[in-house]
Amino acid sequence: MEMTASSAVEALGALAQDHRLTLFRLLVQAGAQGMSAGAVAQQLGVPNSSLSFHLSHLTRAGLIRQRREGRSLIYTADYHAMNALVAYLLENCCGGAACDSDFPVNNHASRSEGKDC
Amino acid sequence: MEMTASSAVEALGALAQDHRLTLFRLLVQAGAQGMSAGAVAQQLGVPNSSLSFHLSHLTRAGLIRQRREGRSLIYTADYHAMNALVAYLLENCCGGAACDSDFPVNNHASRSEGKDC
DNA sequence: CCGTCATTTCCATACCAATGGAACTATTCG
DNA sequence: CGAATAGTTCCATTGGTATGGAAATGACGG
Numbered sequence: 001m002e003m004t005a006s007s008a009v010e011a012l013g014a015l016a017q018d019h020r021l022t023l024f025r026l027l028v029q030a031g032a033q034g035m036s037a038g039a040v041a042q043q044l045g046v047p048n049s050s051l052s053f054h055l056s057h058l059t060r061a062g063l064i065r066q067r068r069e070g071r072s073l074i075y076t077a078d079y080h081a082m083n084a085l086v087a088y089l090l091e092n093c094c095g096g097a098a099c100d101s102d103f104p105v106n107n108h109a110s111r112s113e114g115k116d117c
Numbered sequence: 118m119e120m121t122a123s124s125a126v127e128a129l130g131a132l133a134q135d136h137r138l139t140l141f142r143l144l145v146q147a148g149a150q151g152m153s154a155g156a157v158a159q160q161l162g163v164p165n166s167s168l169s170f171h172l173s174h175l176t177r178a179g180l181i182r183q184r185r186e187g188r189s190l191i192y193t194a195d196y197h198a199m200n201a202l203v204a205y206l207l208e209n210c211c212g213g214a215a216c217d218s219d220f221p222v223n224n225h226a227s228r229s230e231g232k233d234c
Numbered sequence: 235c236c237g238t239c240a241t242t243t244c245c246a247t248a249c250c251a252a253t254g255g256a257a258c259t260a261t262t263c264g
Numbered sequence: 265c266g267a268a269t270a271g272t273t274c275c276a277t278t279g280g281t282a283t284g285g286a287a288a289t290g291a292c293g294g
Contacts (some may be wrong), residue, residue, distance in 0.1 A: 013133035028212050071261045071270050148280045164284050
């Protein structure tokens with residue numbers, strides 16, 4: 001769950017693309033069961049090779065997982081990774097304060113563990 | 118607070134770079150008072166022209182704001198935008214369930230407003 | 235006005251990301 | 265084994281991103 005600035009950059013970069021964000025959301029919806037690469041390609045209307053590129057991008061960033069099932073490769077969203085990313089953003093990019101407050105305090109080492117967002 | 122997939126991609130892309138993520142975190146720490154472009158450049162050790170590029174990138178994505186003060190341009194983090202981004206991620210990329218749960222339900226229109234993350 | 239201070243815009247360069255067809259690899263089934 | 269199915273890797277092309285020096289813009293003080 002530890003997240004460094006550079007792994008956050010990697011995860012953000014992996015999600016910062018239309019096809020990949022859609023793809024990730026699709027996998028989130030699919031849940032633990034996941035989806036085969038082919039099913040995803042069909043949903044997105046993207047050629048196989050391009051999709052494979054995006055899948056490996058998300059995998060490299062640790063946001064999705066792969067498992068083989070018969071001749072299909074099944075992909076699932078890694079909720080822990082996503083959770084870690086969101087936690088990182090809340091702690092480092094929202095001033096550690098609740099997101100809803102207009103202007104959080106000017107802190108730099110708060111351990112306030114933002115609870116309500 | 119409305120956030121579309123494409124504005125989310127833009128915001129994610131703006132944060133998905135070492136200098137820009139550091140810069141944004143710096144502005145978050147600075148709070149409402151903000152920081153001048155020059156002060157940021159010095160902190161980051163980045164030449165003025167490069168910094169300006171990153172500042173305008175973040176501005177375009179709506180994550181930071183600019184105001185003039187004397188001959189300095191002061192930048193501040195836009196917490197509402199950040200809040201909207203995190204909310205988007207929670208609702209669309211965590212299955213709408215609390216982030217801490219291992220595998221959220223397979224929903225697609227939940228209004229569950231994740232409370233505890 | 236004129237200098238100077240703060241910052242941006244312009245520009246060229248280098249690099250990295252996205253795309254899709256074709257060839258390759260892995261797995262199952264007859 | 266050999267054909268068919270599911271995906272990936274390879275490769276060339278295209279376009280966008282990051283960088284930093286130099287020139288331009290805007291604001292203030294004398």
